[in-house]
Amino acid sequence: MxxxxxxxxxxxxxxxxxxxxxxxxxxxxxxxxxxxxxxxxxxxxxxxxxxxxxxxxxxxxxxxxxxxxxxxxxxxxxxxxxxxxxxxxxxxxxxxxxxGQWTSFSSQGQSFMVPEHPYSEDLNIFGQASLFQYINAANLVTGEQALAKLLLEKTSYEEINSRQRAIQELAPLLSWRQQLQALGMITQYQKSDLAKFWDWVQQKPLLANKKYIYLLWLLPLTTLIFLILMSNRIVSTSVPLAFLILQVLLAIVGQVFIAKSLQDTEKASEELERLSLLLRHIEEENFQAPLLVKLQKNLIQIDQRASQQVKALAKIAAIINLRNSVVYHFINALIFCDLYTIRAMDQWKSEYGESLIQWFQVIGQFEALSSLATLAHDNPHWVFPNVFEGEPSFSATELGHPLINEASRVANNVSLPHPGTIHIITGSNMSGKSTLLRTVGINLVLAYSGAPVCASGMSCCLMEIYTSMRIHDNLEQNISSFYAELKRIKMVIEAAQQGKPIIFLLDEIFRGTNSRDRIAGARTIIKNLAEQSVIGFVTTHDLELSTLESESLQHIRNYHFTDNIVDNEMIFDYHLKKGVSQTTNAIALMKMVGIKV
CATH class of the missing domain: 1.10.287 (Helix Hairpins)
Structure with a gap:
C-alpha cells in the first residue's frame, strides 16, 4: 500500500x-x-x-x-x-x-504554542518532530493559522462532519492540491504582509475632497486651451507657461503627499498577480462537499470573481509602479496621472477592501483542509472515525501513533466504553506507556480536526482533552515541577467537576514527591475521577495502585506493557496487555549504561 x-x-x-x-x-x-x-x-x-x-x-x-x-x-x-x-x-x-524524513521540514508551527494549553505541548502538536510539522502543506500565514486552529480549538459535531466530507473530497485531487501548494509557495504572504493589507484597507480615501480634485483636472484642460490659443497668437507665451509651471509645482507637492501612501503598493503588482492565480485555482474547481462549496462562494460574487477583482488591483499597482520612471513624472506633470490612479485605487478599496482579508482567510481554509487531505491520501488504510454525541467513551482497533514510521509502529486495541472508565497502565521504563497516552491523544486531535486517524477503526464522543505528561519547573515564577504538576491535575479535576465530557492522560502521576505521598495522592485522585463523567489513562511505576481495580466499584482496569532481556539487550514488544506488570528494568538499564549497582 x-x-x-x-x-x-x-x-x-x-x-x-x-x-x-x-x-x-x-x-x-x-x-x-x-x-x-x-x-x-x-x-x-x-x-x-x-x-x-x-x-x-x-x-x-x-x-x-x-x-x-x-x-x-x-x-x-x-x-x-x-x-x-x-x-x-x-x-x-x-x-x-x-x-520518515519529514523532521527536517522547516515549518514547525512554534509560534502557535500556547502556554498552559490542556494538551498541545504534551502531545507534540507543535515544534520539532510535531504533528504540525508532519502534516502542514500551507504557505500563507492564514493557512497555517487555520491548521493550527483545527489542532487546538474546541469544535462541534457538525463542524467535524463537514470537514470530514471536505477532506474526503480533496484527498483524491492530488494534482489540484499540489498546484494549490505550488501557487502558495510563490505567494507566501506572511503575518506582516497581511497586517499591511489590513492597515491599507482601514486607511481613509486619499482623495477625500473630490470637488477640489475635479477642479484640478480642469487645470490641464485649461493649459491645453491656452496652448492652442498661443499657437494661434491669441494669447502670449507667458500665459500657458504660467499654467505649466503651476502644474509642475502641484505635481511636486503632490509627490510628497502621495509617495508615502503608495510606497507599499508600488511593488505589489506581481504579488497580486500571483494571488489572483491562487484565487482562480480555487474558483475554477467543481466542488461537491458543502463546506468547500460554501468557502468557494465567498470568492465568487454575482458580478465578479475575487481573482478578477485582485487582478484589477494588480493592474492599478502596475501603473503605480511606473512612478519609478522619469517619463512617468513628466507625463504626470502634464495630465496628473496620479489622480486617476488614486481615484481607481480608492474606488477599488471602497468596493472590495473589506473582502480582501476574507479572501486570504478562504485560501487559508483550503490550505488547512488540503494539508489534512494529504494525510488521507498518503494513508489510505487509515479510517475516518465515528464521532458521536453521548457520554464520554473511546474505542479503537489497531490504534497506532501517526508520527511513528509505519515499519516501526505497533498498534493496540483500546476501549474505554463507559464514563468513569480509567485504565491504570504499569510497565518498566521505555516499555511504551507514555507513547500509548500520546497515541490516544494525538489521534483524538486528528479526529476532531476532521482528518483520518491511524487505526483500522475508531469511535468516540466529542470530549475535551487534558494531559499531564511533560512537567517543567519555572524558575522565573518560582514553581517546582511537582507544583506545576499539581496545577495540571487541578485543571483536570475542575473540568471534571464542572460536568464537562473529558478524557485525561496522566503520565507518571505525582512523580515529583516521595512514594508514600505519591501513592496516597494518586489513589485519591483516581477514585475521585472514576466517580465523574470522564474517562482516562494513568501510567505509574507504583504497583500498589493496581489494587484499585478490586477495591473500586467503578470501571478501573489494570493494563501493562512487558519487556525481556535477551543477550544483555532490552527487548520490548509494545503490546498492551491486561493485568499488572510483573517486570522492572531500572537496575538492568543502569548496568547496561555502565553504572555499577
Whole structure:
C-alpha cells in the first residue's frame, strides 16, 4: 500500500522533471531570440544613422514589437519553470514524509504554542518532530493559522462532519492540491504582509475632497486651451507657461503627499498577480462537499470573481509602479496621472477592501483542509472515525501513533466504553506507556480536526482533552515541577467537576514527591475521577495502585506493557496487555549504561 503511494509521487516527480527539461530548452531558445532581436534593432538603427538613411528606422519598429512579444512570452516560460520546480519539490517532500524524513521540514508551527494549553505541548502538536510539522502543506500565514486552529480549538459535531466530507473530497485531487501548494509557495504572504493589507484597507480615501480634485483636472484642460490659443497668437507665451509651471509645482507637492501612501503598493503588482492565480485555482474547481462549496462562494460574487477583482488591483499597482520612471513624472506633470490612479485605487478599496482579508482567510481554509487531505491520501488504510454525541467513551482497533514510521509502529486495541472508565497502565521504563497516552491523544486531535486517524477503526464522543505528561519547573515564577504538576491535575479535576465530557492522560502521576505521598495522592485522585463523567489513562511505576481495580466499584482496569532481556539487550514488544506488570528494568538499564549497582 505504501509502495503504491510512493510510486505515485515518484512518477509525478519524474514527469515534472521531464517537463522542466523541455521547458528549459525553450527558455534557452527565447534567450537566443531576444538577443538576436536586440542585435537586429541595434544593427538597423546604427546602419541607418551612419548612412543617413532615415527610412531604416521604420524597419526597426516591427522588431521592437517582436521584442516586446518575446519578453512577455519569456516571462510566462519563466513562471512555468518556477511552477515546475515547486511541483518537483512538493513531490520530494511527499516522498520524504513517507520515508520518515519529514523532521527536517522547516515549518514547525512554534509560534502557535500556547502556554498552559490542556494538551498541545504534551502531545507534540507543535515544534520539532510535531504533528504540525508532519502534516502542514500551507504557505500563507492564514493557512497555517487555520491548521493550527483545527489542532487546538474546541469544535462541534457538525463542524467535524463537514470537514470530514471536505477532506474526503480533496484527498483524491492530488494534482489540484499540489498546484494549490505550488501557487502558495510563490505567494507566501506572511503575518506582516497581511497586517499591511489590513492597515491599507482601514486607511481613509486619499482623495477625500473630490470637488477640489475635479477642479484640478480642469487645470490641464485649461493649459491645453491656452496652448492652442498661443499657437494661434491669441494669447502670449507667458500665459500657458504660467499654467505649466503651476502644474509642475502641484505635481511636486503632490509627490510628497502621495509617495508615502503608495510606497507599499508600488511593488505589489506581481504579488497580486500571483494571488489572483491562487484565487482562480480555487474558483475554477467543481466542488461537491458543502463546506468547500460554501468557502468557494465567498470568492465568487454575482458580478465578479475575487481573482478578477485582485487582478484589477494588480493592474492599478502596475501603473503605480511606473512612478519609478522619469517619463512617468513628466507625463504626470502634464495630465496628473496620479489622480486617476488614486481615484481607481480608492474606488477599488471602497468596493472590495473589506473582502480582501476574507479572501486570504478562504485560501487559508483550503490550505488547512488540503494539508489534512494529504494525510488521507498518503494513508489510505487509515479510517475516518465515528464521532458521536453521548457520554464520554473511546474505542479503537489497531490504534497506532501517526508520527511513528509505519515499519516501526505497533498498534493496540483500546476501549474505554463507559464514563468513569480509567485504565491504570504499569510497565518498566521505555516499555511504551507514555507513547500509548500520546497515541490516544494525538489521534483524538486528528479526529476532531476532521482528518483520518491511524487505526483500522475508531469511535468516540466529542470530549475535551487534558494531559499531564511533560512537567517543567519555572524558575522565573518560582514553581517546582511537582507544583506545576499539581496545577495540571487541578485543571483536570475542575473540568471534571464542572460536568464537562473529558478524557485525561496522566503520565507518571505525582512523580515529583516521595512514594508514600505519591501513592496516597494518586489513589485519591483516581477514585475521585472514576466517580465523574470522564474517562482516562494513568501510567505509574507504583504497583500498589493496581489494587484499585478490586477495591473500586467503578470501571478501573489494570493494563501493562512487558519487556525481556535477551543477550544483555532490552527487548520490548509494545503490546498492551491486561493485568499488572510483573517486570522492572531500572537496575538492568543502569548496568547496561555502565553504572555499577
Amino acid at each position: 505504501k509502495s503504491d503511494i510512493e510510486e505515485i509521487y515518484q512518477r509525478g516527480k519524474e514527469r515534472y522533471n521531464h517537463e522542466l527539461a523541455r521547458i528549459r530548452k525553450k527558455d534557452n531558445s527565447f534567450v537566443l531570440y531576444r538577443s538576436l532581436t536586440v542585435l537586429t534593432i541595434v544593427g538597423l538603427g546604427t546602419y541607418g544613422y551612419l548612412k543617413d538613411l532615415l527610412y531604416f528606422y521604420y524597419y526597426v519598429i516591427p522588431f521592437i514589437f517582436m521584442f516586446v512579444v518575446l519578453v512577455q512570452k519569456h516571462k510566462k516560460i519563466r513562471k512555468k519553470i518556477l511552477n515546475l520546480e515547486h511541483l518537483i519539490q512538493i513531490n520530494s517532500w511527499a516522498l520524504a514524509r513517507l520515508s
